[in-house]
Amino acid sequence: MENHEPFGSVLVKDGEVILRAENSVFTGHDMTNHAEMNLVKQAAQHYDPAFLADCTLYTSTEPCAMCSGAIYWSGIGRMVFACSETRLGEIAGIGLNVPSRAVLQTGARAVTVVGPTNLEGEAAEVHQEFWPKHLGKV
Secondary structure, X not given: OOOOOOOEEEEEEOOEEEEEEEXXXXXXXXXXXXHHHHHHHHHHHHOOHHHHOOEEEEEEEOOOHHHHHHHHHHXXXXXXXXXXXXXXHHHHOOOXXXXXXXXXXXXXXXXXEEOOOXXXXXXXXXXXXXXXXXXXXX
């Protein structure tokens, strides 16, 4: 990841990556600049909800409550994450620890959630390297 922050997302339609986004919380000095939020903002500018309903958002780490809400409101139909919010909390010691499924299941529209995937161990390793250097900066 270019910004060296361990969060990244891609939006896929019919097997093709159509958008990419990274976390820019530290580099952008904005706590809402999560990778998923950055991606959803791009998606909303380029595509309508009907198009997004057939898209999958792949993300390195389970989206927080804020990002899960944005994913819901954007119309994205499916989300896949590698590292769980619970595992991130164990590593970083921060977070709301609200599973994305808990947020998304309250909506009137279904969003398919897949994760954590079998890549959780690899995704967690990146966080284990990052957070000791950045705790206290959040």
